[in-house]
Amino acid sequence: MISLISVNDIEEGTSRGLEVNNLHLFAVKKDAQVYLYWNRCPHLGTPLEWEEDRFLDPDGALIQCSTHGALFQIENGNCLAGPCKGKSLRAIPFLIDNGMIMLEETALRVPTPL
Numbered sequence: 264m265i266s267l268i269s270v271n272d273i274e275e276g277t278s279r280g281l282e283v284n285n286l287h288l289f290a291v292k293k294d295a296q297v298y299l300y301w302n303r304c305p306h307l308g309t310p311l312e313w314e315e316d317r318f319l320d321p322d323g324a325l326i327q328c329s330t331h332g333a334l335f336q337i338e339n340g341n342c343l344a345g346p347c348k349g350k351s352l353r354a355i356p357f358l359i360d361n362g363m364i365m366l367e368e369t370a371l372r373v374p375t376p377l
């Protein structure tokens with residue numbers, strides 16, 4: 264198991280870029296729930312963030328790709344609007360143990376090309 268980050272190190276209503284084994288992920292905390300995704304837009308495969316640790320739209324209501332502005336639901340990664348509408352961010356399975364976000368190595372297998 265890989266210990267990623269403490270849930271307390273992600274502020275409510277914010278996002279956080281994470282790197283593990285040279286792979287880029289990001290986490291969002293909303294309503295005390297943590298969501299974890301691959302940092303890769305399903306449109307062109309680019310990283311999503313606007314700047315370091317900024318993955319959300321100005322209201323903090325949706326995840327927004329900085330390249331062409333696609334909007335994704337925080338809870339399930341579904342693209343609601345933009346060039347990849349109907350596709351989804353890839354969620355990374357994890358569990359929380361003693362306040363730490365923990366991953367299986369297999370959760371980090373590089374996904375097939377988009």
Ligand code: FES
Nearest residue numbers: 304306328331333
């Ligand atoms: S690369 Fe994300 S919307 Fe185009």
